[in-house]
Amino acid sequence: MIFDLIIYILLAIGVFFNLLAGIGLLRFPDVYTRLHAGTKCTTFGSIFLVGAVILIGLKMWYTGATDGSVLAIHSIFVLIAILLTNPTGAHAIARAAHRSGVAPVRAIVDDLQNKTVKKTVKKKEAEK
Amino acid sequence: MLAFVVTTALCFITYLLLTTGSGTLGLWSLEEILFGAILSLIVGFLARTILVKDNFRMANPVRWVIFMAYVIGPFFISMAKANIDVAYRVITGRINPGIVKISPDLKTDLGITMLANSITLTPGTLSVDIDEDKNDLYIHWINVKKEALEKKPVDCKYICGKFPNWIRRIAE
Numbered sequence: 001m002i003f004d005l006i007i008y009i010l011l012a013i014g015v016f017f018n019l020l021a022g023i024g025l026l027r028f029p030d031v032y033t034r035l036h037a038g039t040k041c042t043t044f045g046s047i048f049l050v051g052a053v054i055l056i057g058l059k060m061w062y063t064g065a066t067d068g069s070v071l072a073i074h075s076i077f078v079l080i081a082i083l084l085t086n087p088t089g090a091h092a093i094a095r096a097a098h099r100s101g102v103a104p105v106r107a108i109v110d111d112l113q114n115k116t117v118k119k120t121v122k123k124k125e126a127e128k
Numbered sequence: 129m130l131a132f133v134v135t136t137a138l139c140f141i142t143y144l145l146l147t148t149g150s151g152t153l154g155l156w157s158l159e160e161i162l163f164g165a166i167l168s169l170i171v172g173f174l175a176r177t178i179l180v181k182d183n184f185r186m187a188n189p190v191r192w193v194i195f196m197a198y199v200i201g202p203f204f205i206s207m208a209k210a211n212i213d214v215a216y217r218v219i220t221g222r223i224n225p226g227i228v229k230i231s232p233d234l235k236t237d238l239g240i241t242m243l244a245n246s247i248t249l250t251p252g253t254l255s256v257d258i259d260e261d262k263n264d265l266y267i268h269w270i271n272v273k274k275e276a277l278e279k280k281p282v283d284c285k286y287i288c289g290k291f292p293n294w295i296r297r298i299a300e
Contacts, residue, residue, distance in 0.1 A: 017211055024218040032268045033223060036254055037214055043249060044211045066149035073145050087248035087255075094256040094268065098227075107226045108272055 003059055010052040017045030030105035031097045039090040043082060050079045131180040134187065136172030138179070140164055186238070191298050198294045203246060206289070210251040217252075217270065226272040227256060230284050231264045232292040239299035240265070246295070247288050 024037025053075045060068025143164035144156065151157020185191070217223055234240050240263050244255040247267060257266040267287055284292055 020211075020215055020218055024214060027218055027221060028223070032254060032256070033225060033270060036252070036268075036270055037218060039248055039254070040207070040210045040214050044207055066155065069148040069155065073148055077146070084245070087245040090248055091244060091255050094254060098256055104225050104227060104268060106223065108224065 003055070007052045007055050010048045010055070014045045014048035014052065017041045017048070021045065031102055032094060032104050035090045035094055039086055043086045046082050046086075047079065050075050050082070054079075130184070132172050132176040134184075135176050135179045136168045139168035139171045143168060186299070194294070195298050198298065202290065202294065203250075206250040210249065213251045224271050225268065227266055227268050228272065228287070229259075229264055229266050230287050231262065232284055232288070234263055234292060234295060234300065236299055239295050242295050242299060243288070243291060246291050250288065250291075253287055 018041065021037050021041035024041065025034050028034045028037060054072045057068045057070075057072030057075060061072060062068070144161070147160045147164065148155040150160045153161065232240075232243055234243060240258065244258070244265060247253050247255050247265070252270040254268040254270075255265050256268050258264070259266075269287065273286060
């Protein structure tokens with residue numbers, strides 16, 4: 001009973017943060033700030049959702065079904081995969097956006113601007 | 129040779145973890161164990177130069193203990209903070225963004241990857257690009273502090289706290 005309650009609470013927290021990520025995608029002005037919402041909140045929410053699945057698996061294992069072990073261990077692998085790939089994907093999108101010339105909206109400082117210019121100069125020199 | 133053994137052992141453990149509950153020999157069936165052993169030998173032979181690049185630094189269990197302590201302790205706490213921070217900004221819409229450069233002074237590829245991922249998942253920051261010669265990171269910061277901009281490159285303590293020290297202990 002108390003175990004089920006914990007699972008429901010974890011699910012509620014996870015759904016709340018994933019919902020927040022969705023609202024953030026709609027409210028923020030440009031690709032970088034949207035990535036802020038899209039990576040942090042989905043990763044954190046997914047930790048709780050997957051945690052709930054792991055708990056269900058452990059409960060099944062405890063009550064005698066060996067299928068529960070499959071559920072729990074596979075979910076742990078899913079969690080590791082999410083933790084590794086989510087920030088990496090965000091990094092790739094942000095880098096691609098900046099390379100294709102998307103400037104951050106309302107930015108007060110942009111150190112990367114100079115670096116990109118330098119790189120294109122080098123490229124032109126190499127072509128000569 | 130040692131690289132081959134390490135890769136094979138890791139593959140075999142992963143295979144066993146993924147096939148629990150398949151039979152009566154402990155948690156596994158005999159077929160799964162045999163098939164897993166054959167597959168791990170093949171994969172270990174093919175991938176031995178990819179998994180182990182230059183040395184066996186990460187085979188030290190102390191590093192893994194520190195890594196687990198890092199993930200459960202400071203990393204998870206700042207991740208929770210990050211989400212409350214983003215929740216605040218989603219609801220109020222108050223942002224003050226900018227891209228800044230930091231030089232964390234890490235040398236290995238693994239270390240800089242871990243730091244970039246940690247920065248992306250922690251409060252108000254997102255790694256955008258890397259300077260591959262000096263391992264400097266370019267960070268998109270959602271709420272730039274005025275006092276941080278006085279020095280360039282920006283001091284690490286505003287962006288990622290003590291993370292570089294932790295990662296230096298884990299990966300270097």
